[in-house]
Amino acid sequence: MTASPTTAGSPAASAPRDRSAVAGPKRRVADLYFGAMALLILGTVFLGFARSYYLAGIYHTHLPNLLIHVHAVVFSAWIVLFCVQTALVARRNISLHRALGFAGAGLAVAMVGLGIAAATDSLARGFAPREFPFGPLGFYSVPIFGITTFAVLIFFGIYLRSNGSAHKRLVLLATIALTSAAIDRWPVAFIHQEHFMSNVIRDLMVLSIVVFDFSTIRRLHRATLLGGLFVMAMGQITVPIGSTAAWQKIASSVLHVWANLR
Secondary structure: OOOOOOOOOOHHHHHHHHHHHHHHHHHHHHHHHHHHHHHHHHHHHHHHHHHHHHOHHHHOOOOOOHHHHHHHHHHHHHHHHHHHHHHHHHOOOHHHHHHHHHHHHHHHHHHHHHHHHHHHHHHHOOOOOOOOOOHHHHHOHHHHHHHHHHHHHHHHHHHOOOOHHHHHHHHHHHHHOOOHHHHHOOOOHHHHHOOOHHHHHHHHHHHHHHHHHHHHOOOOOHHHHHHHHHHHHHHHHHHHHHOOHHHHHHHHHHHHHHHHHO
16 A cells, blocks of 8 residues: 555654654653742742741741731742642643632732832831841842832733743742742851842742753743843842932831831
8 A cells, every 4th residue: 555645754744743742851841840949939938937937836936917927828828829830730730720820910919019018017127137237228128129029020920921931931930039038037057147148049040940941942031031130130239229328218218108107
């Protein structure tokens, strides 16, 4: 029997199968990478806030007020949702992933408001790490710039939700931007000796996306490039801006308004 032009030996027949053969391993690598990053972020947050929140009963620590407790619950919910959403994508349960995405969008909005409120409450209590050189007014820039970075990236992540490759990178970058506060609280000596170490560790997480891109698509994805540069740039300018008289005047004005609202 003579083979027809569309038998297995022809390019037309083999091309779809070849694309599938290539796409399969790439999808598995992506599932492994994003799953590993979700678990890494979960572990980072738990380690950072174990003493002050998750294991507070064991260490006999107490949150200062209800606002900080609500803030901790909502931010923890985001990390859990991020892990669940990553698992749903790996299991190809896209319909449930999209349904939960609406809840995630609402949660993100709440996080921005609560993040600003919690940062301002900490400023009112005069909080700043011992190693931070510019006091509470200067330190106020750290959580404010962090939540701003999250807000910008998650906005574009939601806006580009129909573009799966950009969406998942932007949501990951937005979540990475939240990890600095947890890293600062790791019970590791060198973290507390240098106030910039949390930025270094966070930026290594960002660079892992660069490695993932070159390992899978052989180029730097645009979302990784722009989003990664944004995370790193915001991290670099935070403390210098916080040290300026202009910023400290702004922080003082916010503190005055906050005091009048209470």
